[in-house]
Each structure stands twice: as structure tokens, then as C-alpha cells.
Amino acid sequence: xTRAMKAADLHKEDISYISASANSVxxxxxxxxxxxxxxxxxxxxxxxxxxxxxxVGESVSATGLLQVAAACGxxxxxxxxxxxxxxxxxxxxxxxYVPNESRQQRIENVLxxxxxxxxxxxxxxxxxx
Numbered sequence: 001x002t003r004a005m006k007a008a009d010l011h012k013e014d015i016s017y018i019s020a021s022a023n024s025v026x027x028x029x030x031x032x033x034x035x036x037x038x039x040x041x042x043x044x045x046x047x048x049x050x051x052x053x054x055x056v057g058e059s060v061s062a063t064g065l066l067q068v069a070a071a072c073g074x075x076x077x078x079x080x081x082x083x084x085x086x087x088x089x090x091x092x093x094x095x096x097y098v099p100n101e102s103r104q105q106r107i108e109n110v111l112x113x114x115x116x117x118x119x120x121x122x123x124x125x126x127x128x129x
Contacts, residue, residue: 001039001111004123008109012040015047015125016107017080019067021115022051022097023058028115030092035113037095048105050098054084064114064122071110071126079104 005012018036022029037044052070053059059066070081079102086099110126 001035001113001123004111004125005039008125008127010109010125010127012043012047014109015040015043015111016105017071017074017110018047018049019071019074019110019112020049020051020097021053021063021113021121022049022083023053023115026090029090032113032115033093033095044095047096048080048098048103049095050081050083052081054086055081064112064124067112067114068124068126071112074110075107075126075128078106080107 005015020032020036022032036047036049040047052067053063056063056066074080080098082100082102083097084100086097108128112124112126114122
């Protein structure tokens with residue numbers, strides 16, 4: 001995340017929304033939450049985070065591409081997709097996960113985080129142009 005923001009010449013306050021990998025594996029979701037907090041600090045409490053996997057399922061290697069497409073749609077349409085079927089909050093995952101309903105918001109920069117098969121992790125930032 002830090003490298004992607006540095007490469008894009010963005011600061012943590014420039015991130016409008018995070019598209020999380022969030023594959024509902026307890027340990028991975030906890031680690032992703034911790035990583036977001038480590039990188040964004042106190043700002044992590046106010047940046048919305050959601051997971052499109054809650055709507056499209058685990059698409060393995062295609063998930064990152066689907067996240068990028070959704071990020072482009074978010075910027076164009078001005079909304080954050082929800083994390084659907086969100087019914088039980090994990091105390092270790094305590095960020096704003098945009099539960100169950102989309103949220104209207106102007107989006108400038110989306111940080112897309114994806115854990116791939118085999119332990120690969122990729123982060124991209126999609127920005128309004």
C-alpha cells in the first residue's frame with residue numbers, strides 16, 4: 001500500500017475508498033485490517049472499505065481485475081459498493097466496511113488491495129482523471 005501511494009504521489013488523506021481483498025478468511029481479513037491501520041494510521045477510521053467479493057464470490061486470479069473494474073465504476077458513478085451479507089462484526093476487523101448498502105460519495109482515488117493465490121499481494125491505485 002505504501003509503495004503504491006508513493007508511486008502515485010498520494011498521501012493517505014488522498015485515498016477516498018479502499019477495495020479490500022477481504023475473502024472472509026478470519027486470519028487474512030484481520031491481517032488486511034492491520035495493514036490498512038498501519039499504513040493509514042488514524043485516517044483508517046474514516047476511509048470507507050468494502051469487498052466486492054461479497055457480491056461476486058471468490059474469483060481467484062480474476063478478482064483483482066474485477067476490483068479494478070468496480071473501482072473505475074465507483075469513480076465514474078460516485079458511489080462505494082457495499083459489503084453485502086455483513087451481519088456479524090469481528091472485533092479485530094473494526095473499520096468502516098460499508099455494510100449492506102452502497103454509499104453515494106465522490107471518489108477521487110481508490111486503493112485496490114488483492115491477495116492472490118499462492119500468497120501474492122498486489123496493490124493498485126485507480127484515480128479520477
